[in-house]
Amino acid sequence: MKTIKFCVFLGVILLQACATTPPTLYQELGGEKKVVEIVDNFIAEIEFDETLFEYFKDSNVNRFREKLIEHVCMLTDGPCEYTGDSMVDVHTGMNITESDFNRGVDLFINAMTKAGVPHATQNKVLAVMAPTRKEIIYL
Numbered sequence: 001m002k003t004i005k006f007c008v009f010l011g012v013i014l015l016q017a018c019a020t021t022p023p024t025l026y027q028e029l030g031g032e033k034k035v036v037e038i039v040d041n042f043i044a045e046i047e048f049d050e051t052l053f054e055y056f057k058d059s060n061v062n063r064f065r066e067k068l069i070e071h072v073c074m075l076t077d078g079p080c081e082y083t084g085d086s087m088v089d090v091h092t093g094m095n096i097t098e099s100d101f102n103r104g105v106d107l108f109i110n111a112m113t114k115a116g117v118p119h120a121t122q123n124k125v126l127a128v129m130a131p132t133r134k135e136i137i138y139l
Ligand code: HEM
Pocket: 052, 055, 056, 058, 059, 060, 063, 064, 067, 068, 071, 083, 084, 085, 086, 090, 091, 094, 096, 100, 101, 102, 104, 105, 129, 130, 132, 133, 136
């Protein structure tokens, strides 16, 4: 009887924990599948954008894809370790202008919209990406 009571007690505690733990932004997005879809859409957007493609023309697209998937996963509190270079190291020497940075953000928004990410979730993703701006422009 004691064991049954203990199990019921434990079950209630676990249910409460599940009910009260808010999902991470990564989970809200839809996890790995959705992050991969967004990054693939983003790469397609860059390929069709003359201005931004200029920056990427000598880049290794497979590496960029892999590292950006990890980076978005990390920023949204997903279960990933980012193994790429620091934002400052990667973007130093590119002298990315503010307007080109904003263009990149617009293309990322298009990529999320095409992946069916709701606007409220998009805004949360943009909010966690925003602080990286100062590590990317005019370097
Ligand atoms: C919030 C905005 C941005 C984020 C989070 C971001 C993130 C990243 C990441 C994770 C990588 C791969 C790092 C690695 O290879 O170790 C990368 C590479 C790169 N990024 Fe960004 N980036 C952003 C904005 C931009 C913008 C606006 C441009 C250009 C206009 C740009 C140009 C590049 C290029 C060309 C590479 C490839 C570098 C290479 O081939 O070595 N990034 N970025």
